[in-house]
Amino acid sequence: MSNDGVRALEVVSADFLGFSRVLEKVIKTExxxxxxxxxxxxxxxxxxxxxxxxxxxTAHILSALETLRDxxxxxxxxxxxxxQLDLLDSLLEQLDRYVAVADLRGATLTSGDLLKKLQGWIKTLREWLTGVRKQLAAIAGEA
Incomplete structure (x- = not known):
């Protein structure tokens, strides 16, 4: 693999590592x-x-990206x-549906701020995954 390919995989790995850290914080809080x-x-x-x-x-994808990089x-x-990134995105989409169901069942009355915050995080994380997928597609096109 060319040095450009290695550098591109380093960027994707670092980007996904950042994603995984943010996801872990979101899991531990909201x-x-x-x-x-x-x-x-x-x-x-x-x-x-x-x-x-x-x-x-997330742990499996992080490991796979590190293996690809190394x-x-x-x-x-x-x-x-x-x-696998597509699967991760579908899990976030599924979580978003559960938030919507809780909202429809009346959670907004007691925890509207939490629901809005969680929906915002899910949107941000899904957009982040879109960026990572685009990076992998670009690498695949260069290979």
Whole structure:
């Protein structure tokens, strides 16, 4: 792989590392608060499951990106990582739906600020993933 390819993978890895740190902060603050609230609206098991999958998948993608960066890459590995990013995005979308369900079930009356904050974070994180996917697509096009 060329030096440009290595540098590009370093950028993507660093960008996704930043994403994973922000996601972990969101999980430890807003999502845990929402999780406590979600039981009142029949969503605790759902939100708990999404949180666990978000954390596992994020760790797996981070590891895959580091492997790509350190060992070069094959197109199939790059494609697989890109699909995992799509899965991560779908988990964030699923979480956003749970926030909407809680809102429809009356959570806004007691926790409207938390719901708005969480929806804002989800939007930001999904946009971030779009950027990471674009970076991987650009790398794949250069390979």
């Amino acid at each position: 999502l845990e608060s929402f999780q406590g609230l979600s039981g009142q609206f029949g969503l605790f098991d759902d939100v708990d499951g999404v949180q666990a999958r978000l954390q596992r998948l 060992n070069g890459f094959e197109d199939s590995a790059l494609w697989a990582t890109s699909r």
